Amino acid sequence: MKPGTELAEIVAHLKNLMAFDESIGLDPPRVTSSVSRYLEGASGIVRTLEDLRSHIGDCKRCKLSRGRKNLVFGEGSSKARLVFVGEAPGREEDLAGRPFVGDAGKLLTKMIENGMGLKREEVYICNIVKCRPPNNRDPEKDEIATCIPFLKEQLRIIQPEVICALGRVAGQSLMGRGFNITKERGRWVSYMNVPLMPTFHPAYLLRYPAAKRQTWEDLKEIMRCLGLEVKKNA
Numbered sequence: 642m643k644p645g646t647e648l649a650e651i652v653a654h655l656k657n658l659m660a661f662d663e664s665i666g667l668d669p670p671r672v673t674s675s676v677s678r679y680l681e682g683a684s685g686i687v688r689t690l691e692d693l694r695s696h697i698g699d700c701k702r703c704k705l706s707r708g709r710k711n712l713v714f715g716e717g718s719s720k721a722r723l724v725f726v727g728e729a730p731g732r733e734e735d736l737a738g739r740p741f742v743g744d745a746g747k748l749l750t751k752m753i754e755n756g757m758g759l760k761r762e763e764v765y766i767c768n769i770v771k772c773r774p775p776n777n778r779d780p781e782k783d784e785i786a787t788c789i790p791f792l793k794e795q796l797r798i799i800q801p802e803v804i805c806a807l808g809r810v811a812g813q814s815l816m817g818r819g820f821n822i823t824k825e826r827g828r829w830v831s832y833m834n835v836p837l838m839p840t841f842h843p844a845y846l847l848r849y850p851a852a853k854r855q856t857w858e859d860l861k862e863i864m865r866c867l868g869l870e871v872k873k874n875a
């Protein structure tokens with residue numbers, strides 16, 4: 642390839658990357674006004690989850706990048722009718738690079754497969770932030786604000802019929818700081834024009850098994866919304 646052609650391709654690619662960042666609410670790097678004018682009108686290049694994953698790359702946009710082993714993008718069907726959104730990867734997820742693979746993840750898989758009668762691969766599972774917070778602390782406001790555009794983009798690509806927010810942090814990140822999981826779980830709300838059901842996080846259920854009954858009621862609501870059969874006396 643001629644150097645001039647190669648340079649033109651690199652510039653075009655950069656232009657698209659920057660336009661995409663801007664379109665999902667991330668601040669692109671500063672550029673001079675003349676370059677900025679050149680970038681105006683660029684169209685996004687991210688159409689699939691694979692595109693988005695490669696766009697995120699070895700992300701260092703927030704401080705959570707410093708302690709992570711692996712970025713946990715999310716997994717499941719790109720055509721999922723139901724998306725589960727948790728809080729953040731934990732230790733095992735960080736090591737595996739996959740969401741919900743520890744004890745809480747095993748419980749979530751049981752809830753999906755034994756409870757709802759779906760396969761784990763049929764739904765999509767991800768988190769508010771994609772990198773593990775140190776010592777499993779809550780993700781901080783700036784980290785959530787930096788990472789959440791990627792989640793929004795995942796939802797835009799998947800276009801699920803229902804979102805299930807798992808736990809307080811997911812609920813507050815999507816619905817606002819005032820959200821109270823104990824009082825407001827089980828009530829439908831809307832996020833990006835998609836019905837959203839907040840329920841308890843599986844890690845909470847491991848600590849307080851008595852809350853499983855309420856969570857099951859919330860999952861049945863989701864099943865009804867998706868037109869799935871809810872067995873009598875279930």
Ligand code: SF4
Nearest residue numbers: 700703706771772788
């Ligand atoms: S948490 Fe999100 S924004 Fe922060 S480094 Fe990881 S992928 Fe990037």
